[in-house]
Amino acid sequence: STMGRVMVLQVETRGEIEIATLDRPEALNALSPELVDSLNDYFQGLHDRPEVRVVMLRGNGRAFCAGLDIKEARAPSDETPVLRTLRVQTEIGNIYRRMRSCPQPIIALGHGAAAGGGLSLLLAADVRLGAP
Numbered sequence: 001s002t003m004g005r006v007m008v009l010q011v012e013t014r015g016e017i018e019i020a021t022l023d024r025p026e027a028l029n030a031l032s033p034e035l036v037d038s039l040n041d042y043f044q045g046l047h048d049r050p051e052v053r054v055v056m057l058r059g060n061g062r063a064f065c066a067g068l069d070i071k072e073a074r075a076p077s078d079e080t081p082v083l084r085t086l087r088v089q090t091e092i093g094n095i096y097r098r099m100r101s102c103p104q105p106i107i108a109l110g111h112g113a114a115a116g117g118g119l120s121l122l123l124a125a126d127v128r129l130g131a132p
Contacts, residue, residue, distance in 0.1 A: 009038035010060070016053035025061025030069035031117050036091050043098035050103065057125060058109040065118025068092070092117050096124040 010021040020042060022029035029035070046052060059065055068088070077084050099106055099121075108125035111132070122128050
């Protein structure tokens with residue numbers, strides 16, 4: 001649920017097209033736990049929404065996605081570092097699996113930095129448009 005959550009993924013509907021915007025420009029749209037959860041929820045939900053014909057994925061600000069948010073990754077946790085890394089990488093990997101399995105084609109608009117997990121978001125899309 002997105003109740004009370006900072007909206008880090010903005011979704012705009014234009015007819016049969018949805019534009020999903022990574023919205024953490026101050027962090028170059030790095031993958032925080034909230035953004036990972038939002039992307040997983042969004043791409044999973046597309047399976048049940050045939051009225052959406054095409055998805056455009058983009059980043060707000062000067063970068064597409066700088067990858068995993070290292071500050072978030074170092075936050076205190078009850079998990080061991082190895083277990084935490086495994087869980088985070090699994091959750092991020094789930095995004096790509098859900099992108100590949102949803103029925104809608106995904107067009108990724110990549111501009112600026114696309115590093116690590118951000119590059120993988122571009123690669124998981126069906127069509128990629130790159131800009132400097």
